[in-house]
Amino acid sequence: MTSLDLPQVKGRLVVDGTFRVAGRDDLLAIGDAAYVEWQGRPLAQLAQVAVLEAPALAANLVHLIRGEPTEPYVHKDKGDLVALGRTSAGARLRRFLFLTMPRDVVFAGFPAWTVWRVNYLTQLLGVRNRGSLLTEWLLSYFTTRMVSNIP
Ligand SMILES: Cc1cc2nc3c(=O)[nH]c(=O)nc-3n(C[C@H](O)[C@H](O)[C@H](O)COP(=O)(O)OP(=O)(O)OC[C@H]3O[C@@H](n4cnc5c(N)ncnc54)[C@H](O)[C@@H]3O)c2cc1C
Structure with missing residues (x-):
């Protein structure tokens, strides 16, 4: 098994606004596993955050497969x-x-x-x-x- 040297904060993978880890198109993370900053603060490790991020990641995955530009995540705290x-x-x-x-x-x-x-x-x-x-x-x-x- 190979281990990857990836950017982390407290064990969470640092992702960009489209959930890419280290800018890679083949590595995305959301939920507890991801360190996502929104308006200068990290999103909490909560179910709501993971549930809101999931459809955005799915949409970006489709964009990546189709070779389309990805869309930045917009967090709408409920x-x-x-x-x-x-x-x-x-x-x-x-x-x-x-x-x-x-x-x-x-x-x-x-x-x-x-x-x-x-x-x-x-x-x-x-x-x-x-x-x-x-x-x-x-x-x-x-x-x-x-x-x-x-x-
Ligand atoms: C005790 C406790 C109470 C909580 N209470 C609340 C609450 O009241 N409200 C709230 O909003 N949040 C709560 N949370 C936080 C919430 O559970 C998480 O934020 C949420 O589950 C994150 O979802 P996730 O999909 O990112 O991760 P998870 O729900 O942890 O799902 C990750 C899944 O990946 C699986 N997995 C892990 N490693 C591998 C692997 N190598 N291969 C395959 N599968 C793997 C795991 O088994 C798990 O099923 C609580 C957490 C805990 C621990």
């Missing part, structure tokens, strides 16, 4: 959702999701928890996955946690 206990959460939704809003929408409590849960469900693929998770959530809401007492 905001943050954080679960805070059984029925509470914090939410920051980016302004562009609500064009009439002057700034990001920030809220907490049960409304944020509902948005968190609905968002989570919609991210899953397939009715079966969504149905089984929803059932699991309902069961866990009405039952106590299963814990064992280890002597």
Whole structure:
């Protein structure tokens, strides 16, 4: 096996605006594996970032195969959702999701928890996955946690 000497920051491959590593057309990286700077700051190692980058990388891969110019990635942060206990959460939704809003929408409590849960469900693929998770959530809401007492 050959190891390549590639630019890294904290174990992440440094990529350019089109996800190319070291300017190579045959080596692209996204998600946790990639160090992507956006507006002077590195994008976080979060699922949202990886999910947003994936279609952009796929489009550039097609461009490269066809010999077309690649397109620079434009990061559109959607905001943050954080679960805070059984029925509470914090939410920051980016302004562009609500064009009439002057700034990001920030809220907490049960409304944020509902948005968190609905968002989570919609991210899953397939009715079966969504149905089984929803059932699991309902069961866990009405039952106590299963814990064992280890002597
Ligand atoms: C405990 C934990 C909690 C987290 N919680 C959150 C959260 O609440 N919200 C959030 O946004 N993000 C969270 N993250 C971060 C999130 O999981 C990652 O940012 C996201 O999964 C990155 O996606 P990815 O596709 O880049 O990498 P991954 O999801 O890690 O996928 C990489 C895949 O490549 C496979 N792989 C690795 N090496 C090889 C190889 N040599 N050959 C073939 N396959 C290989 C791996 O098995 C894996 O399936 C959490 C991470 C951890 C560890």
